[in-house]
Amino acid sequence: MNTIHNFGFLFLSFLFVACGGNEEPIVEVIEKDSVIIPPPVIEYGFVLDSFQVKRDTVEDNWTMSHMFAPYGVSQWDINVAAERAADSLVGLRYVKEGVPFIILSELGDTSETAQYFIYPKNIVDYVIFDFRDSVVVEKQSKPNEVHEKILSGEIIQNSNLTFALDQQLEDINMTGEMAEYIAGVFAWTIDFFRLHPGDEFKVIYNEKSVEGTPYAVGGITSAWFKHQGHEFYAFQYALDSTGTQIGFFNEEGKEMRRPFLMAPVKYSRISSGYSGRRFHPVQKRWKAHLGTDYAAPKGTPIMSTANGTVIAASYTSGNGNYVKVKHDDTYTTQYLHMTGFAEGIRKGVYVEQGQTIGYVGSTGLATGPHVCYRFWKNGKQIDHRAEKFPTSVPMVDSLLPSYMEYIKPIRARIDSMPITPYIVEEEVVDSVQ
Ligand SMILES: [Zn+2]
Numbered sequence: 543m544n545t546i547h548n549f550g551f552l553f554l555s556f557l558f559v560a561c562g563g564n565e566e567p568i569v570e571v572i573e574k575d576s577v578i579i580p581p582p583v584i585e586y587g588f589v590l591d592s593f594q595v596k597r598d599t600v601e602d603n604w605t606m607s608h609m610f611a612p613y614g615v616s617q618w619d620i621n622v623a624a625e626r627a628a629d630s631l632v633g634l635r636y637v638k639e640g641v642p643f644i645i646l647s648e649l650g651d652t653s654e655t656a657q658y659f660i661y662p663k664n665i666v667d668y669v670i671f672d673f674r675d676s677v678v679v680e681k682q683s684k685p686n687e688v689h690e691k692i693l694s695g696e697i698i699q700n701s702n703l704t705f706a707l708d709q710q711l712e713d714i715n716m717t718g719e720m721a722e723y724i725a726g727v728f729a730w731t732i733d734f735f736r737l738h739p740g741d742e743f744k745v746i747y748n749e750k751s752v753e754g755t756p757y758a759v760g761g762i763t764s765a766w767f768k769h770q771g772h773e774f775y776a777f778q779y780a781l782d783s784t785g786t787q788i789g790f791f792n793e794e795g796k797e798m799r800r801p802f803l804m805a806p807v808k809y810s811r812i813s814s815g816y817s818g819r820r821f822h823p824v825q826k827r828w829k830a831h832l833g834t835d836y837a838a839p840k841g842t843p844i845m846s847t848a849n850g851t852v853i854a855a856s857y858t859s860g861n862g863n864y865v866k867v868k869h870d871d872t873y874t875t876q877y878l879h880m881t882g883f884a885e886g887i888r889k890g891v892y893v894e895q896g897q898t899i900g901y902v903g904s905t906g907l908a909t910g911p912h913v914c915y916r917f918w919k920n921g922k923q924i925d926h927r928a929e930k931f932p933t934s935v936p937m938v939d940s941l942l943p944s945y946m947e948y949i950k951p952i953r954a955r956i957d958s959m960p961i962t963p964y965i966v967e968e969e970v971v972d973s974v975q
Contacts, residue, residue, distance in 0.1 A: 585644070586660045586668055587682070593646040594654060600641045609637060610671070613645050614655035619677050626679035627669060633681070634669050637661065665757045684752045688760050691749045693720075694961045697741040703734060706743075710962060712756070716749075719759040723747070725808060727762055727776045727790050730800030732769045733927060735812045735836075742768040744959045746952070764949075766956045775956070777949045781941060793953065795937040795945050801869070802926070803847040803895060805836060806877055806915050807902065813837035813912055816925035832923040833878070833916040836902075840911040843884070843898040844877050847915075852899070855888050861914075862906025865899045875926075878914040879906050 583590040600609065606624045607617070615623070627634040637643075646658040659671040666686060672678040695706040703724060707717045724745065725734050748760035764777045776798050781787040790798040814835040850869035854876075857863050863880040865887060881903025893899055904911045917926035937945060 586670070586684075588646060588658070588660070590646075592649065593657070594649055594651065596645040596647070596654065598643055598645065600637045600639055600643065602639050604637055604639065606637060609643060609659065609661075610656065610673075613647065613659075614653060615673055619673060622677045623671050623673070623679055626677065627671070629679075631681060632669055632679055634661070634663060665755065666752050687751050688748050689751065690746065690763075692744070692746050692959060694742070694744040694959055696743075696961055696964055697737045697739055698964050699739045701739070702737060703743075706964070709964065716756065716759050720745070720747070720762075722808065723759060723762045724765060724767070727765050727798060728767055728774060729803050730798055731774050731804075732767055733804045735805060736927075738770050741770065742961050744956050744961070746956070764952050764956060775949075775953065777952060779945055779948065781937070791937060791945065793949065795942050797937070801848050801895075802873075803845065804927075806844050806847050806875075806913055807836045807838050807842055808845075813910075816927070833876075833914040834925070834927065835912045835914050837910065837912040838902045840881055840901070840903055842902040842911075844880060844900045844902060844913050845896050846893040846899050847875055848873070848895050850875075850893060852887060852889055852891050852893060855883050855899075858906065860907050862903065862908065863900065864906075867893060867899070872920055874918040876916040876918070878916070879904055879908040879912060881905065881911075 596613075598609070606627070607620050610620050610623065611617075626632065641662060643662070644658075644660040645654075645656050646660070647654045647656050657672070657674050659673075660668055661671070662668045663681065665684075667681055667683050669679065669681050672680075693707075693710045695710055697703065697706055704717060704721045707720050707724075708714075711717045711720060724743065728734075744766045745762055746764045747762045749756050750758040750760045762776075762778070764775070766776070767774045775793040776790040777793075778788060779791050781789070792798060812834060814831055816834050817831050844865075846865075846867050848867075848869045850867040852865060853868045853874070854864070854866040861878045863882060864876060864878045865880065865883065866874060866876040868874045877900060879902075880900035883900045884898045887893070887899050902911050902913050908914075915926070917924055917929070919929070
């Protein structure tokens with residue numbers, strides 16, 4: 543270290559000594575005669591050095607009384623605090639087992655009567671209970687950060703998208719969110735029930751984090767998916783300056799959104815495909831299966847795969863509770879074995895693509911919870927997965943040049959991204975005989 547630097551450091555220390563009356567917390571560590579004055583510890587906006595700090599954790603079956611009573615809070619104040627916490631602005635009706643909370647009391651107060659309690663509601667939000675005077679309860683949030691991130695991966699044998707994403711994202715909630723975003727962008731293009739080993743994906747997305755810890759996916763901005771050798775690009779683009787008409791478009795400027803979703807449920811598996819002949823599991827005889835069965839847990843939302851009008855929301859002994867939606871003069875879809883209909887679903891109502899119309903069940907002739915999805919074209923049942931639907935309308939010509947200019951660097955970036963290989967965990971073999 544050179545002398546000039548040291549000299550500068552000394553000078554800086556003097557400067558702070560000279561401003562001794564300043565009550566503002568000094569954030570940097572000041573080195574003075576090799577004594578290190580640590581920066582003040584600030585947590586949830588409180589300078590902890592100015593309080594007696596205790597930490598505790600909510601135990602099984604605790605109410606707010608269990609939290610507050612040992613620290614000199616009266617039953618009256620506890621009731622007031624609980625009532626204010628339950629208010630919609632705070633939204634804390636009960637405390638959860640295992641949540642660590644902080645108790646702040648006045649320095650030197652041997653009775654440790656609480657002035658404040660800090661209760662983290664989730665990774666971002668926390669609740670401050672202020673018992674100094676009248677009871678004040680308020681919800682605060684830690685500053686949220688959004689960073690652009692990339693990820694890539696591949697689908698391996700006997701695996702799916704969630705499994706592949708699980709390797710890339712540390713947070714289990716983010717894995718689910720990311721799968722939802724990717725499946726959402728390509729819902730009209732790729733049959734996620736038919737992913738193949740060797741399918742690959744690359745994504746540019748926004749990651750939300752708080753204090754450096756990622757906790758949520760803030761949306762995808764562009765993505766690429768290679769499915770059975772075919773490459774699909776998707777770029778988010780606003781068609782107007784206000785950003786209200788925002789959507790995903792492919793590399794030619796065609797909107798990703800199509801007339802029909804590929805499936806009426808997210809994340810399930812096809813338990814029985816469309817076929818002219820199969821052994822019926824309940825009736826124990828060979829008969830045609832003119833639908834596609836998607837097995838999913840009871841209660842999973844079933845979506846209308848396209849805009850249309852409900853022409854039946856009814857029950858038969860074979861179909862169980864079912865909904866039939868007429869989309870246009872050519873296409874009608876039908877959804878069987880529901881445990882129940884979604885609110886407001888009845889004959890005559892208009893439903894939008896992706897709208898929940900009912901929930902997976904096993905009413906009618908069904909061995910387990912699934913939705914039997916039937917697709918009618920000109921009055922005949924067909925295999926929707928073999929049907930080639932009309933592609934979407936391209937972007938208007940006047941917008942195309944600026945769109946193509948906009949996606950050029952993004953596409954180059956995606957193309958240059960390597961695929962993160964799937965890491966197969968190796969079995970540890972003891973080499974010592
Ligand atoms: Zn079926």
